[in-house]
Amino acid sequence: MKVLVPVKRVIDYNVKVRVKADGSGVDLANVKMSMNPFDEIAVEEEIRLKEAGKADEVIVVSIGVKQSQETLRTALAMGADRAILIEACDDVHTDIEPLAVAKLLAAVVKDEGPGLVICGKQAIDNDMNATGQMLSALLGWSQATFASELAVEGDHAVVTREIDGGMQTIRVQMPTIVTVDLRLNEPRYASLPNIMKAKKKQLDEKTAAEYGVDVTPRLSILKTTEPQGRKAGVKVGSVAELIEKLKDEAGVL
Numbered sequence: 001m002k003v004l005v006p007v008k009r010v011i012d013y014n015v016k017v018r019v020k021a022d023g024s025g026v027d028l029a030n031v032k033m034s035m036n037p038f039d040e041i042a043v044e045e046e047i048r049l050k051e052a053g054k055a056d057e058v059i060v061v062s063i064g065v066k067q068s069q070e071t072l073r074t075a076l077a078m079g080a081d082r083a084i085l086i087e088a089c090d091d092v093h094t095d096i097e098p099l100a101v102a103k104l105l106a107a108v109v110k111d112e113g114p115g116l117v118i119c120g121k122q123a124i125d126n127d128m129n130a131t132g133q134m135l136s137a138l139l140g141w142s143q144a145t146f147a148s149e150l151a152v153e154g155d156h157a158v159v160t161r162e163i164d165g166g167m168q169t170i171r172v173q174m175p176t177i178v179t180v181d182l183r184l185n186e187p188r189y190a191s192l193p194n195i196m197k198a199k200k201k202q203l204d205e206k207t208a209a210e211y212g213v214d215v216t217p218r219l220s221i222l223k224t225t226e227p228q229g230r231k232a233g234v235k236v237g238s239v240a241e242l243i244e245k246l247k248d249e250a251g252v253l
Helices: 037-051 066-078 098-112 131-139 192-198 239-250
Strands: 002-006 009-011 033-035 057-064 082-087 116-120 142-153 156-163 166-173 176-180 203-207
Touching: 002 037, 002 098, 009 066, 033 037, 033 066, 037 057, 037 066, 037 116, 037 176, 057 066, 057 098, 066 082, 066 192, 066 203, 082 098, 098 131, 116 131, 131 142, 131 176, 142 166, 156 176
Parallel strands: 002 057, 002 116, 057 082, 082 203, 116 176, 142 176
Antiparallel strands: 009 033, 142 156, 156 166
């Protein structure tokens, strides 16, 4: 069984994000970029499935700028077998929207024929949490979202997922789309020998036009602002004063 993992190039989660002075977006100049943490967990899970004999080949796909090659090489160094880069834009500030990504992934799925697609539940740069669900709808496949545990049993996948009331375990028919949460596993570090081997692994480069998908943005970002800083707390002299502040200032009563 082939398994497919989409990966996205985002600002490294350890970097403090800076907003451009004109508020037009996030400043990406001289900023360290890395693989989306949720996607990294998805890659790790696919590799573990292969090590357990449940998968034959792990394919990673990235959609975006040419620099996404670095992200794919990282996935290959972790243990993926081959990679596909779909160049969909030239500007690093252009974010390919989930519907366009899902359409491109659907085309890749039809070409490659995987039995399982595992992706991060969301990207940390836009928090859309939509690509996996859209891909499931386009393909007509089953889906299991927010997975914190995954087991492949024959032609079914058993997924433990997080819900508001706790944990839920579901059984879905393969082929399926699984979106993963942070608690699924802890990704491995790529060793130096594997990093060197990754340079020789197959990386195919294609364009969105080859798949006949229009990636023109449908959304416009009007303004980007820094989150408001937290105000210092105050001490109150009595319960009555506390209730008054909660009612009049905080507006929670």
